[in-house]
Amino acid sequence: MMDEQSSAPVRAGRGRRSAAIVRAEVLEAAATLLYEEGLGAVTFDRVAAKSRASKTTIYKWWPSPGALAAEAHFARSEPELQFPDTGDVYADVQTQLRSFVRLLTQHGGGRVIAELIGASQTDSDLAAEVSAKYTLPRRLLAIDYFERARERGQLDAHVDPTLLVDQLWGACYNRLLVPDAPLTEAYADALVANALLGAARTGYREQISTVGAN
Amino acid sequence: MMDEQSSAPVRAGRGRRSAAIVRAEVLEAAATLLYEEGLGAVTFDRVAAKSRASKTTIYKWWPSPGALAAEAHFARSEPELQFPDTGDVYADVQTQLRSFVRLLTQHGGGRVIAELIGASQTDSDLAAEVSAKYTLPRRLLAIDYFERARERGQLDAHVDPTLLVDQLWGACYNRLLVPDAPLTEAYADALVANALLGAARTGYREQISTVGAN
DNA sequence: CACCTAAATGGACACTCTGTCCACTAAGCT
DNA sequence: AGCTTAGTGGACAGAGTGTCCATTTAGGTG
Numbered sequence: 001m002m003d004e005q006s007s008a009p010v011r012a013g014r015g016r017r018s019a020a021i022v023r024a025e026v027l028e029a030a031a032t033l034l035y036e037e038g039l040g041a042v043t044f045d046r047v048a049a050k051s052r053a054s055k056t057t058i059y060k061w062w063p064s065p066g067a068l069a070a071e072a073h074f075a076r077s078e079p080e081l082q083f084p085d086t087g088d089v090y091a092d093v094q095t096q097l098r099s100f101v102r103l104l105t106q107h108g109g110g111r112v113i114a115e116l117i118g119a120s121q122t123d124s125d126l127a128a129e130v131s132a133k134y135t136l137p138r139r140l141l142a143i144d145y146f147e148r149a150r151e152r153g154q155l156d157a158h159v160d161p162t163l164l165v166d167q168l169w170g171a172c173y174n175r176l177l178v179p180d181a182p183l184t185e186a187y188a189d190a191l192v193a194n195a196l197l198g199a200a201r202t203g204y205r206e207q208i209s210t211v212g213a214n
Numbered sequence: 215m216m217d218e219q220s221s222a223p224v225r226a227g228r229g230r231r232s233a234a235i236v237r238a239e240v241l242e243a244a245a246t247l248l249y250e251e252g253l254g255a256v257t258f259d260r261v262a263a264k265s266r267a268s269k270t271t272i273y274k275w276w277p278s279p280g281a282l283a284a285e286a287h288f289a290r291s292e293p294e295l296q297f298p299d300t301g302d303v304y305a306d307v308q309t310q311l312r313s314f315v316r317l318l319t320q321h322g323g324g325r326v327i328a329e330l331i332g333a334s335q336t337d338s339d340l341a342a343e344v345s346a347k348y349t350l351p352r353r354l355l356a357i358d359y360f361e362r363a364r365e366r367g368q369l370d371a372h373v374d375p376t377l378l379v380d381q382l383w384g385a386c387y388n389r390l391l392v393p394d395a396p397l398t399e400a401y402a403d404a405l406v407a408n409a410l411l412g413a414a415r416t417g418y419r420e421q422i423s424t425v426g427a428n
Numbered sequence: 429c430a431c432c433t434a435a436a437t438g439g440a441c442a443c444t445c446t447g448t449c450c451a452c453t454a455a456g457c458t
Numbered sequence: 459a460g461c462t463t464a465g466t467g468g469a470c471a472g473a474g475t476g477t478c479c480a481t482t483t484a485g486g487t488g
Contacts, residue, residue: 019465
């Protein structure tokens with residue numbers, strides 16, 4: 001009606017394309033937006049415009065812009081899922097926690113994680129993605145390590161490994177998300193020392209341990 | 215032009231109103247939206263529609279919907295800023311941490327905090343508000359308490375009070391924001407025990423403390 | 429007490445993003 | 459070669475942002 005019998009029946013770029021190619025291009029565009037402008041820039045509109053994919057297709061595959069951003073990020077970031085066990089709990093944990101702090105503080109690597117966890121609070125699809133692809137696997141790895149250390153007799157029998165993880169990695173996440181205090185490698189070292197040795201002074205310690213530690 | 219010489223020069227509700235009244239009505243509307251529908255419902259558009267205030271006025275006073283929501287929440291929530299010091303560190307901290315967990319888990323009180331901290335990751339105005347009105351004052355209170363306990367000789371001289379706060383309250387925030395494990399009062403109790411006594415077993419403890427704790 | 433200025437008002441605007449349509453067209457299996 | 463499946467551009471209503479107005483009144487001044 002409008003094209004007045006348009007002489008161009010062939011419009012470039014139209015029609016179906018390979019799903020694999022489209023997915024890759026969408027994730028590529030989402031990752032670029034995420035790294036260059038932050039999570040707020042990852043919208044279905046802008047990703048569709050930046051990739052060659054149409055909005056309809058993106059809506060079909062991802063439940064929310066946040067979930068798309070998370071998949072784009074985790075597809076790029078190396079798995080690096082390893083927790084070496086030399087038998088020296090103190091050294092092993094210190095190494096792991098230091099490199100975690102380095103990951104969060106160097107090259108703005110912490111900003112992406114912080115934004116993803118932040119947006120997870122109001123996007124359950126994103127929360128599921130972050131947990132499944134990131135926090136939970138790492139958490140399980142650490143828990144597994146602490147259980148082995150406990151079986152070796154290095155940790156107290158009644159110590160909960162999941163709690164230990166929270167007191168080490170969770171404390172770091174806290175300084176990342178609620179930055180009322182700085183996040184440094186020295187902080188990581190002090191965390192390890194206190195988690196393993198405790199803050200109570202000799203003398204007061206014995207007084208507590210008979211009453212407190214249920 | 216359009217009203218064809220409208221016979222009503224007096225349009226109800228127009229003109230300047232008292233700043234105090236307007237502010238109160240805006241905060242009231244924002245709080246209602248926040249509690250009933252969550253942070254996502256607190257938009258300048260909806261707050262303006264719900265209160266009798268105009269959008270222009272709201273934009274002048276608050277930098278972002280998040281900052282408005284935070285102020286509305288903190289204006290309502292009781293300060294309850296107290297950290298009783300009975301001299302019994304273990305009991306005092308346990309009491310505080312238990313009531314903190316209760317605050318986060320009961321009546322959906324944790325959801326609002328989680329959403330505010332979450333949105334803080336992409337809204338610096340909100341982040342400043344949350345820190346100034348909520349996290350920092352509470353943090354300072356706890357730090358102050360631990361410093362007194364340390365001076366009394368109950369805590370090790372080289373223990374960093376800020377770190378201890380992270381390992382107790384930060385660990386709880388972590389389970390709130392990254393819910394890979396449950397947040398319960400029993401968890402709070404275990405956190406206190408481990409923060410004060412440490413996880414290392416007698417025997418291995420001595421081995422570490424000579425090398426590790428810088 | 430009348431006046432004046434500072435400030436809140438309703439309304440309109442362009443812009444962006446969401447979420448959902450459609451008819452069209454090509455990919456990849458049968 | 460044919461057919462079904464699926465990606466395509468484009469359009470759309472709805473909602474929120476951020477910024478304009480000209481209008482109207484509150485609260486301090488002379």
